[in-house]
Amino acid sequence: MVKQFTYKIYNKPKNKHLHRLVNLHACLYNHCIALHKRYYRLTGKHLNQYMLMRHITKLKQREGFAWIGGLGSQSVQDVIQRIERGYALFFRERKKGNRRIQPPTFRKARTYRSFTLKQAGWKLVADNIIRIDGRTHKFALSRPMEGQIKTVTIKRDAVGDFWVCFACDVGDAAPALVTTGNTGGMDFGLKTFLTFDDGSAIQSPEFFKQGSRAIGAANRSLSRKKIGSKNRSKAHKALARVHRTIAHKRDDWQWKLARKIAEQYDEVWIEDLNLTGMKARWGRKVSDIAFGSFVMKLDYVLRSNGKTLSKRNRYFASSQTHFACGYVNSELTLADREWVCPQCGETVQRDVNAAQMIKHGRAMSWGGDGISRALPAAIVDPQESPSL
Numbered sequence: 507m508v509k510q511f512t513y514k515i516y517n518k519p520k521n522k523h524l525h526r527l528v529n530l531h532a533c534l535y536n537h538c539i540a541l542h543k544r545y546y547r548l549t550g551k552h553l554n555q556y557m558l559m560r561h562i563t564k565l566k567q568r569e570g571f572a573w574i575g576g577l578g579s580q581s582v583q584d585v586i587q588r589i590e591r592g593y594a595l596f597f598r599e600r601k602k603g604n605r606r607i608q609p610p611t612f613r614k615a616r617t618y619r620s621f622t623l624k625q626a627g628w629k630l631v632a633d634n635i636i637r638i639d640g641r642t643h644k645f646a647l648s649r650p651m652e653g654q655i656k657t658v659t660i661k662r663d664a665v666g667d668f669w670v671c672f673a674c675d676v677g678d679a680a681p682a683l684v685t686t687g688n689t690g691g692m693d694f695g696l697k698t699f700l701t702f703d704d705g706s707a708i709q710s711p712e713f714f715k716q717g718s719r720a721i722g723a724a725n726r727s728l729s730r731k732k733i734g735s736k737n738r739s740k741a742h743k744a745l746a747r748v749h750r751t752i753a754h755k756r757d758d759w760q761w762k763l764a765r766k767i768a769e770q771y772d773e774v775w776i777e778d779l780n781l782t783g784m785k786a787r788w789g790r791k792v793s794d795i796a797f798g799s800f801v802m803k804l805d806y807v808l809r810s811n812g813k814t815l816s817k818r819n820r821y822f823a824s825s826q827t828h829f830a831c832g833y834v835n836s837e838l839t840l841a842d843r844e845w846v847c848p849q850c851g852e853t854v855q856r857d858v859n860a861a862q863m864i865k866h867g868r869a870m871s872w873g874g875d876g877i878s879r880a881l882p883a884a885i886v887d888p889q890e891s892p893s894l
């Protein structure tokens with residue numbers, strides 16, 4: 507299993523060399539994009555990545571392109587592979603009829619983020635010092651690294667700070683969490699982040715709200731600054747820093763929550779969320795709360811402990827159906843938190859009912875003998891449902 511270890515590189519004047527390296531990779535990236543476009547224009551075909559690699563290797567000898575030689579062949583290869591992955595995704599989605607995914611395109615050097623090295627081009631001089639391109643950079647070793655280093659990525663964030671990211675092979679670690687035999691169903695919401703089928707709930711933390719206020723203030727400050735001024739670029743940085751702080755808080759909170767859920771359950775059922783649809787209905791708030799990134803973390807934590815996350819098709823997870831008796835309340839709106847079931851007279855908590863439906867995928871109907879008789883189950887193979 508591959509585990510990521512990310513550490514912050516200390517801010518030093520010599521980081522300007524890292525800036526230069528990222529910018530040069532951006533140059534190379536744009537050069538390759540231009541070659542792709544020209545090749546397609548001339549031949550009507552996709553430029554093969556191995557052909558492109560051979561071309562770039564020859565290009566190094568030409569005048570004006572010597573700088574490519576300074577980047578190291580593996581990180582050059584990585585740039586070409588990134589573009590290739592972008593095209594592969596584009597072709598795959600196009601085939602499925604999805605026309606929203608665009609092929610990779612030109613990027614501004616200023617917003618270009620990272621480059622990746624494999625075995626060569628870097629060296630760990632000490633536990634917390636890495637040498638890149640002949641210069642040493644110290645980073646904050648916030649937690650010990652494990653396993654064997656496969657790749658090293660240097661990342662520049664929107665604030666302009668640098669991070670070093672080690673992808674390490676940690677082998678097949680034995681599951682750390684004990685099995686509990688519990689299966690749970692969860693429903694996502696805006697106010698209440700998670701509702702479980704047993705009625706317990708996790709509220710959205712207050713810092714989401716505080717964060718959006720801070721972003722608003724930083725945005726207003728930015729808009730008051732003159733375009734192209736030094737103050738404007740400072741305000742830009744301040745805004746990026748606010749975004750970064752919130753993202754870090756959110757990630758921390760989500761990892762801890764995912765871990766807590768994995769300690770309680772062996773199998774977790776969630777609704778197969780349609781994020782684009784949710785964004786259209788609820789707006790920016792959905793991306794603030796970032797269900798998608800939470801689902802990814804939860805899946806990772808569960809899987810690495812030998813547990814599973816399963817997704818229920820939205821049709822069967824309908825919150826309009828009363829779990830206990832199967833009555834369908836077609837007049838239910840988003841505002842109704844609670845409703846009384848006309849068929850069995852029970853008061854239904856909307857979110858808890860939804861979580862129960864997600865867990866079982868069907869309503870229970872009760873026979874006269876008091877033994878529960880399940881309606882035909884509609885189990886969705888988690889492999890088949892599209893991932894987030």
Ligand SMILES: [Zn+2]
Nearest residue numbers: 828831847850
């Ligand atoms: Zn009912």
